Amino acid sequence: MAEGATRETALREAEAACLRRGATLTPLRRQVLELVLDSEAPVGAYALLDRLKASRPGAAPPTVYRALDFLLENGLVHKLERLNAYVGCTDAGHAHGHDHHHHPHQFLICRTCGATTEITDHAVTHAIDAAARRAGFALAQATVEIEGTCARCLAA
Amino acid sequence: MAEGATRETALREAEAACLRRGATLTPLRRQVLELVLDSEAPVGAYALLDRLKASRPGAAPPTVYRALDFLLENGLVHKLERLNAYVGCTDAGHAHGHDHHHHPHQFLICRTCGATTEITDHAVTHAIDAAARRAGFALAQATVEIEGTCARCLAA
DNA sequence: GGGTTGATGATATAATATCCCAAGGTGCCG
DNA sequence: CGGCACCTTGGGATATTATATCATCAACCC
Structure with a gap:
């Protein structure tokens, strides 16, 4: 996130996804989504509230919280359970491949810089x-949050 | 958990593990561990407090919270991040194979009955x-929480 | 005794999340 | 047009989860 182009792309795709799903991306919801997308790292609900x-x-x-619920429902943001924080979904256009909004994904969370990367690793998905x-067990949804040190922080 | 024999076994192993690690399982910590082990499902900190x-x-x-921190540190309980609740570690004696307290593990959480099963699936671990x-990325710890419906609830 | 460490007691507060009721808007249908 | 259903938002209170801080006490060491 945070590189200008990506943000606008993500917003456009969010609107398209809502249209497809018959959901309404109201100004409020869109604004909360923008705030999430503008954050480098996962952002807490009260930080969003302040902004x-x-x-x-x-x-x-x-x-x-209402806006976040909507965005979560529609797969536009994800929640990081370990951090109680939220990030924009970076799997652009995943809705094309998935009718449901909870596409399988995993997170890499850097303990040093806080940066969080969403990945979709099929080997992990299949193993789970x-x-x-x-x-x-009938799987509905899997939370995978991998904590450690990112490549950039390892180098430094 | 909750079948008498298992509980006593778990407590004895907890004491042995603490001894090995040079940690002290005080009466308070032991009592909190008992309360966790006595719960069928994951239990919240304030439910423990009430009891x-x-x-x-x-x-x-x-x-x-201090008792839970100790038990988490020493691998005697785990926290379920999605539920903000705690369960006893059922991987009896994992400390034999792992010097560190965070052995890789995954959870299966039933949305219907709340029962939670700890598993150690090496394919999942390796894929991650x-x-x-x-x-x-230098992995320190991975949280894997799989939500869905357990076999028993599927049958019913 | 004096000092250090680890555990607990006790109060207050922070951080995260939900509940409830009311008000406004929009579209639909009679 | 009027009434109704539905969704969204406003606004306040409250619930739930977790931490900060300072004091006390016992064990141990020197």
Whole structure:
């Protein structure tokens, strides 16, 4: 995120995805999405709320949580459970391949710089599917959050 | 958990593990561990606190969080990030194979009955290791939480 | 005794998330 | 037009999860 071009692309794709799904990307929701996309690292709900207040003084926790719920539902952002923070979905256009909004994905979270990378590793996905199947477990969604040190911080 | 024999075994192994590690399983820590082991499903910190108060009226949030921190450090319990809840580690004796306390593991969480199963699937572990390596990422710890419906609830 | 360390007690506060009710807007249908 | 259903937002209160801080106490070492 954060390189200008990507942000605009992501926003355009978000609007297209909502259109396809019959969902409405209202100004408020779009603004929260912009705030998430503008963050380098995962961003907490209350940090979003603070920034939102600059243009909407009346904003309260439910304001941002409702918008986040919508964005999560529609696969436009993801939540990092270990951090209680949110990131934009960078798997541009995944909706083409998936009717459902929860495409399989994993995160690499750097403990040093906080940067978070979304990946879609099919070997991981398959191994998890297989493990669930072996346990007779019907998988709905898998959370994979890998913590460590990113390549850039290792170099430094 | 929760079948009598397992509980006692787990407690004995916990004491042995602490001994090996030079850590002290004090009465308080042991009691919190018992409370976690006695729960069928993952249990929240404040639920533990309520139960703890029965025998320790003065207990406060830090009381239980400090005990949980110790138990997490020593690999005796795990935290489920999606649920903000805690379970006993059922990988009995993993400390024999791992000097460090964070042995690789995954969870299967049933949305219907809440039951949570810890598994250690080497294919998943390897796939994650490989994905991290490919990204030049030094893995410290991976959180894998698989949500869905367990075999028993599927049958019903 | 004096000093250090580790564990606990106790109060307060921070950070994250949800509930509830009301108000406005939009479209649909009679 | 009027009424109704639906979705979205406003706004306040509250619930839930987690940490900060300072004091106390016991064990141990020298």
